[in-house]
Amino acid sequence: MEVVVFTDLDGTLLDHADYAWDAAWPALQRLKQLKIPLVLASSKTAAEIIPLHQQLDLAPAPAIVENGAGIYRPDAGIDTTPSDYQRLRERLSKIDPGLRAHFTGFGDMTPFEIAAATGLSLQQAVRAGNRQFTEPGVWAGSESALAGFIENLDAQGIKARFGGRFLTLSFGRTKAMAMAEVLKDLKADITIALGDAPNDREMLEAATYGVIVRNTKAKPLPQLRGEQAGQIRRTAEEGPKGWNTAVSRLLGELGLDREQDTHG
Incomplete structure (x- = not known):
């Protein structure tokens, strides 16, 4: 049985407030022991994700950056041509x-x-601003003005999606699209995806098992396709603690973690 795990970062694997992932350490270690690839899938830039990818020792697994607009591969890096971002900013004007x-x-x-705006250190903020494909930001207007803004964006070929913190603008690539591309290289019988925000929806619905990680700092996701059938579940715990519990339980259910299957 070949399994691949895809995970959002902020509010999912990383704590919403301090970006810590310590509470997920037991499940992270178990994935490594089982040689199950963990693919980070975030709105973060490649410049932000690469240090975390290295810290978690995830190579050779790739990482999905900027909400699916790009893919970082440890052996090949990532296209550094900033044309998408420049084009987006020009249309935004x-x-x-x-x-x-x-x-x-x-x-x-x-x-x-x-x-x-993010709670990041200055060094981390510089990496967050090193964008190649997408533009996250803060919306300060009314709901009616937002509808008009999105209509204007659509006329320019720009899509807007809310993540855990920001409204992010892109040319329409999703995490699920990048997930499908990654799976062409990483053959898998079973996929597990974890996320907490609207921009995770397609990825969660495309996986064999999807997990909505509780995030009380944001509006809860509506019921997704597959929830009633048990394909998608929700955690009771938030952030990395909920992530750890969900991954451990799924490994047990799949017969890949006998200890969890016996005592969980």
Whole structure:
């Protein structure tokens, strides 16, 4: 049985407040012992993900960056051509100024402002601002203005999706699309996906088993396709603690962790 695990980061594997993953350590170690690839799938940039990927010793597994817009492969790196991001910013400048004024993207912020908005260190904020494909930002307008903003974006070929913290603009690539691409190289009988936000939806629904990790800092996801059938489940615990419990239980259910299967 070949298994691959795909996971969102903020609010899922990483704690929403301090970005710590210590509570997930037991399940992370078990995946490594079982030689099950763990594919990070985040809105974070390659510059942000690569240090964490190395810290967790995940090579040779790839990582999905910027909500599926790019894929980092340890043996090949990632395309550094910034044309997608430049094109997105150019089209964003054509949006109705009255609506555009309510959206502050990372490209509009200094590293200090990104740090303040995210809780990252200044060094981490610089990496977060090193974008290649997508533009996350803060929406400060009304719901009706947001609808107009999204309509304007759509006319420019730009899609908007809420993640755990920000409204992110892209040209439509999703984590599920990148997941399918990764699976062409990583053959798998079973896929497990974990996430907490709307931009994880397609990935969760595409997996053999999807896990919605509880995040009380954001609006709960509506019922997803596959929940009633048990394909998708929800954790009672938040962040990395919920992640650890969910992964451990699934390994037990699959007969890959006999200790958990016996005592869990």
